[in-house]
Amino acid sequence: xxxxxxxxxxxxxxxxxxxxxxALWLAGxxxxxxxxxxxxxxxxxxxxxxxxxxxxxxxxxxxxxxKVRAYQQxxxxxxxxxxxxxxxxxxxxxxxx
Numbered sequence: 001x002x003x004x005x006x007x008x009x010x011x012x013x014x015x016x017x018x019x020x021x022x023a024l025w026l027a028g029x030x031x032x033x034x035x036x037x038x039x040x041x042x043x044x045x046x047x048x049x050x051x052x053x054x055x056x057x058x059x060x061x062x063x064x065x066x067k068v069r070a071y072q073q074x075x076x077x078x079x080x081x082x083x084x085x086x087x088x089x090x091x092x093x094x095x096x097x
Contacts (some may be wrong), residue, residue: 006078013071020064027057
């Protein structure tokens with residue numbers, strides 16, 4: 001027996017949220033490191049490395065955030081369909097007494 005679609009979406013949503021959060025922290029730390037290195041006059045090579053890590057991690061964080069929003073919308077639509085079905089079912093059984 002496999003897991004339901006709702007549970008699969010919840011797991012993907014949580015996984016993408018964690019990955020995006022980690023990427024956001026990595027982008028922030030590497031961006032701060034880039035700024036500190038540029039202020040103190042470090043060579044260009046390490047500055048480019050930290051700057052590219054910052055940009056790459058930032059783009060990854062934004063992509064993960066977009067996927068999380070899509071999963072959340074799909075999960076909300078499944079929840080609303082379930083509620084409509086449960087409401088219709090309870091309304092239909094009330095008339096049969």
